[in-house]
Amino acid sequence: MTIRRVLGIALFALHAACGAALAQTPVEKPGASADAEKAAFLAMPEADRLSVQDALVWLGFYNGLVDGGFGKRTLDAIRAYQASVKATANGMVTPAQLAALKSAADRARVAVGFRVFDDKRSGVRIGAPMKLLERESAAGAGTRLASKDSSLALELLTTPDAEGALAALYLKLTTEGGERHISYKAMKADAFFVVSGEERGRKFYLRYAKAGAGAAEAGALRGFAFAYPADKAKTFDPIALAIAGSFQPFAPIPLDAKPPPPSGPSLIATALIIAPGQALTALREADCRDPVVAGKPAKFARADAASGLAILSGDFGAGAKTPMLGREGADLVAMSWSPGAATGKASLETGDATLAGAKVVFAALSQSARGAPVFDRRGALAGIVAPLSAPPKRLGEVVLAEPHDLIDIETLRSFVAEAQPATGEGSLGAAEIARVHGGEIVAVYCAP
Numbered sequence: 001m002t003i004r005r006v007l008g009i010a011l012f013a014l015h016a017a018c019g020a021a022l023a024q025t026p027v028e029k030p031g032a033s034a035d036a037e038k039a040a041f042l043a044m045p046e047a048d049r050l051s052v053q054d055a056l057v058w059l060g061f062y063n064g065l066v067d068g069g070f071g072k073r074t075l076d077a078i079r080a081y082q083a084s085v086k087a088t089a090n091g092m093v094t095p096a097q098l099a100a101l102k103s104a105a106d107r108a109r110v111a112v113g114f115r116v117f118d119d120k121r122s123g124v125r126i127g128a129p130m131k132l133l134e135r136e137s138a139a140g141a142g143t144r145l146a147s148k149d150s151s152l153a154l155e156l157l158t159t160p161d162a163e164g165a166l167a168a169l170y171l172k173l174t175t176e177g178g179e180r181h182i183s184y185k186a187m188k189a190d191a192f193f194v195v196s197g198e199e200r201g202r203k204f205y206l207r208y209a210k211a212g213a214g215a216a217e218a219g220a221l222r223g224f225a226f227a228y229p230a231d232k233a234k235t236f237d238p239i240a241l242a243i244a245g246s247f248q249p250f251a252p253i254p255l256d257a258k259p260p261p262p263s264g265p266s267l268i269a270t271a272l273i274i275a276p277g278q279a280l281t282a283l284r285e286a287d288c289r290d291p292v293v294a295g296k297p298a299k300f301a302r303a304d305a306a307s308g309l310a311i312l313s314g315d316f317g318a319g320a321k322t323p324m325l326g327r328e329g330a331d332l333v334a335m336s337w338s339p340g341a342a343t344g345k346a347s348l349e350t351g352d353a354t355l356a357g358a359k360v361v362f363a364a365l366s367q368s369a370r371g372a373p374v375f376d377r378r379g380a381l382a383g384i385v386a387p388l389s390a391p392p393k394r395l396g397e398v399v400l401a402e403p404h405d406l407i408d409i410e411t412l413r414s415f416v417a418e419a420q421p422a423t424g425e426g427s428l429g430a431a432e433i434a435r436v437h438g439g440e441i442v443a444v445y446c447a448p
Contacts, residue, residue: 045430047349048098051105054066054245056101057245059081059108066245113130116394121143122157123158124224125247125248133153144156154224166192167187169208179199179200182197193207194207203227204228208221265447269282270337272437274322274418276319278312279313281444282371282384282387289447290447292445293314293443299313308386317440320440322418327382330355332361333353333430334372335375336349357403359406376422378422378424381419383412385406
């Protein structure tokens with residue numbers, strides 16, 4: 001595929017003009033009038049808040065940090081997006097708008113082949129538009145990725161330990177002269193710096209970081225430089241921000257090392273308590289030794305090889321009631337436990353999901369979402385997430401929405417005979433469903 005054709009696809013996906021300066025300056029506070037919008041945004045699960053900001057970056061509305069926080073930039077970006085789709089620009093993201101944002105961002109990423117990878121030469125972990133960067137070559141101790149005509153280039157850079165190297169490099173790269181103009185520069189002493197500007201008709205964005213004193217490579221510098229045609233800024237400004245957001249100069253695990261074996265029980269699955277002492281999940285006995293549910297030892301009371309469903313029993317769920325069975329409508333809500341890669345603390349995540357086929361659900365799910373319940377908008381059980389066939393795709397720490405196999409209503413009905421069909425209609429939001437059912441969703445830990 002030629003860069004011109006891919007650019008055409010990307011321009012369609014990134015329909016909004018991005019007037020963003022690539023600098024990550026401090027976010028302004030939203031003001032008292034935005035209290036309701038702030039409360040609504042922060043009530044969303046962290047994964048959804050990150051997804052909203054990330055999608056707004058890809059669509060050209062947002063040029064701040066993708067951190068799940070709320071400020072004037074986030075509020076203005078949400079309102080601008082809502083106005084662009086002729087919705088009420090009230091700064092409150094509806095479930096339908098969240099799904100549309102995620103879908104649009106996914107299309108934009110796919111259009112340019114954006115993926116996160118580890119560069120073994122430099123040691124940098126970063127995301128890049130791989131459909132556009134078709135040529136790879138060594139660049140000193142790092143790597144250079146470029147388009148066929150070299151108009152687009154991403155360099156991954158590394159510099160060995162040297163006293164004062166970060167400050168010296170910053171001074172060198174912020175020097176103006178000739179056709180080189182600096183539009184933004186910022187440095188945190190002995191930690192990192194950011195520089196952006198324009199030179200000879202090309203915009204550039206540079207970032208370097210220094211390994212801390214306690215790191216294995218203390219003092220080492222790693223960075224990247226992304227350059228692209230200035231007349232294509234509306235397309236590439238959002239991509240530059242996405243690259244910057246994915247940049248991990250010192251990956252937490254050595255690139256060629258295998259992770260150490262777990263020393264204790266690991267979060268393997270999610271389960272729904274369907275009666276006192278009974279939790280429904282999608283798990284095989286061979287995949288889970290010495291299960292622990294809701295912090296209590298459990299055992300397999302029933303397992304069905306054909307469907308993959310299992311019931312774990314133990315001393316938990318006092319007072320629980322059998323769930324009502326719903327229907328497989330297009331608009332669903334998934335609830336699952338996630339190990340929390342960023343914090344190391346497991347958390348219950350709630351997110352909108354869409355039925356993508358008779359037994360397929362489109363949602364952002366972590367590996368431990370196997371067995372997770374999916375509810376319809378009445379809060380009735382509409383399916384159980386089957387074991388994921390592959391690790392979920394991520395953009396940095398954000399899990400991307402993908403199609404996943406769903407154990408359907410008919411299978412659940414034959415396995416949980418006591419469940420009755422729900423009646424009536426409903427239009428509950430994800431937060432409301434989480435309030436009703438959050439206490440019934442439990443994490444399943446298994447011995448290594």
